[in-house]
Amino acid sequence: MSKVLVIGAGGVSSVAVHKMAQLIASGEGPFSEVMLASRTVSKCEDIAASVKQRTGVDIETGAIDADDVAAMTELIEKVQPALVVNLALPYQDLPIMDACLATKTDYMDTANYEPIDEAKFEYKWQWDYQDRFKNAGILALLGSGFDPGVTSVFTCWLKKHHFDRIDTLDILDCNGGDHGQHFATNFNPEINIREVTAPARHWEKGAWIESPALSHKQVFDFEAVGEKNMYLMYHEEIESLKTHLPEIQRIRFWMTFGDAYLTHLEVLQNVGMTSIEEIEYQGQKIVPLQFLKAVLPEPASLGETTKGNTNIGVIATGEKDGVKKTLYVKNICSHEAAFEETGNQGVSYTTGVPAMIGAALVLSGKWKGEGVFNMEQFDPDPFMEMLNEHGLPWTVEEMEAPLGF
Incomplete structure (x- = not known):
């Protein structure tokens, strides 16, 4: 039984902490205590109140600026967690990893680091920590969300049990939910819009193939959703999968978007509201995309x-x-069922549950190592079992033919 420190208080964090508390309430472990810390303490307190109401478990809360390595180090030293679960913004991955190094504490996140001033998504910065984490005798588990995360585990499970060799891999992400808003994002608006507007890239025959954002569209019939337009995008698990499963000749990532979302996004781009370049407004420096985030509905x-x-x-x-x-x-996940269980919509649920599972496997010792690891470097079986047990059941089927595109 171990204590964890969770950083960040958005929808994903709320789901992860609710699921950790469910295990504490059941007495099944491996969590003994959870502390939740964020820049905005009131958000942590709201999550703690919901957890108490739903599970009867008390969650400790606190304030932290995750960009401040010294403050993070001090908090970790005070709390003495066995694992730091980073559910904050991707910009904050490296400061939190630095604090974990300073305290020799295991680390886990759900998304790769990206610099705040450049829409660049790659694992280089975190993979560069390999020797430091190994020499410190601690583990960093990267990308324990759904995509990245579960999609990598799905791939490795297929390779372990059903294939001698995988030649092509397509990752399909469909959100068929309707939130009733004219324009809103289902996770952090700043991260979402940076991803969607970045050039698309996929891996094919040993090279990156780049194309303009949203320039490749296919129609796919998704079970429990129906036919949706999906668009080729870059996503970070392509980089880790092509590195750790180099046999795969082509890896693509597809995500669905509705026409209304894309129309709004095009207008916002055309008027400069998705820019990450600073501008001066009434004597102050602001970033248009950060301002847009402030006026859009909070995903949670x-x-x-x-x-x-x-x-x-x-x-x-x-x-x-x-x-x-x-x-x-x-996996098919119901937004309504996710809300009934945790008070959060399905996109948060599909990332928060794998975050809890990854943390549980590290704390239980089923996944262990010294250095920096991606999900596909560990045995997929215990993760797949826990998905079925904790709200994200999966199915596998054989298709009559490969994808025709």
């Missing part, structure tokens, strides 16, 4: 109004015993 507030399902999975084509085949493994 969308839970009560969001209806419908998410459908996220991977389609792999490869060979087993000389026979080529295509398998599709996926």
